[in-house]
Amino acid sequence: MPPRKSPRRAATKMSTTPDKNFRLEQACASDDSIQQVHARLGQQKPDKSSGYPFLPLGILGLMCSAVFFGSIYLAHYSIRFDPLVVNETAKREKPGALVAPKVTPAMLGKRVFTTICAACHQVTGQGVPGVYPPLAGSDWAQGSEERIIRIVLQGLNGPITVSGHDFNNAMASLGGVLKDDQIANVLSYVRQEWGNNAPEVKAETVARIRAEVGNRTAPWTAAELLKIGQ
């Protein structure tokens, strides 16, 4: 909507009525009359525009800088809105990347060991001197996996020399109690705990030996085992 012209202003511009002070057709208006017209126009305030006034530039600038500061702050401290992260200074490879915890067979085998094996071989793996052979530092435990898998599957009976000490006792058969992966895990634990350093035992190896042995239920003897897995 164009600004409404005041009647007075219209009169100053296009007046057809004869005016003593102001006549357009007059060839040259006097300086006085021009001064008067300008003075009259200057007294008039400009018409207000309708609607809301535009924001003052200062406040607009303040708001823009607040939004800018907020964005920078969020970019640095939002930790990408990840509910798992509390430390905004933490180093992160990729946003949202979950680093899966690494679980080794030895870690899983620890439970089996503490519930079953530790009763005789002790939690420390030291065994009981003269009664139960040690596993820590044992040449048998770190030796051929063919032999120790058979020991766990069918048990062991009779004299055996472990790390230079003689033992004569019986170990129960655990092939019916433990599954292949459990045997593999617990043997991996035994082979890598207490300073032992031997490769892990795979569940496939246990399954293969279980199939090879077949229906045998009699416990092994050390002499028998020494012929296997040279």
Place this chain on the structure above:
Amino acid sequence: MKNGLAIFFFVFAILGLSWAGLLLTAHRQLGSLGQYKDPVDETLYPQPLSGVADQGRLVYQDLGCVSCHTQQVRHEGFGADLERKWGQRAGYARDYIRESTVFIGQSRIGPDLRNAGSVELHPYVDADYFYKLLYAPQSVAPGTNMPAYTHLFDVHPLRGRQPSDKALALSGKAAPPAGYEVVPTDRARALVAYLLSLKDAYDYPIERSLNAPAEKPKEGGH
């Protein structure tokens, strides 16, 4: 009203966006956090409170402990919580998922209690310590400004009987008059069971790897 419809929609949009951003998004993220099953010991963490400790949680809420004690441990480099032995690690969101009322607190007039029951951090902590702290705080923590919660205890006259095995062994100014004994009530026992259960001992592998400090911390940076 002039422009009433525009004002209404503008206000509605602001409230709607705030609700979606602050409540809905947060709930979608945190509400979907589940317990973590440890692959080795096959246990779900965080573990639930025992029955007595869960009653003690209500006593803790009832007594307003949260107005002076927080239950949040801040991470390394943000306050000295770890140096004050208030925790072995920063608190994660997953620590709180089983709590229907989270006593996270906002004012630390007393120490943080998130790991109050952790014997690794506080070797002196046991049930007897907490009973004495509640009945006569100055007797175990001289100089503390903690008020005494004597109404959680019964002071019985002995009348020649054998003292209860639950009676507090108090000495000095805190000791009851001769011929009397101080016995914790059920509320005190529940509260102490709750305090002893407060420990975030389990460290979640995923959170630990995601919150591992950067190798080169920026000096004065963000």
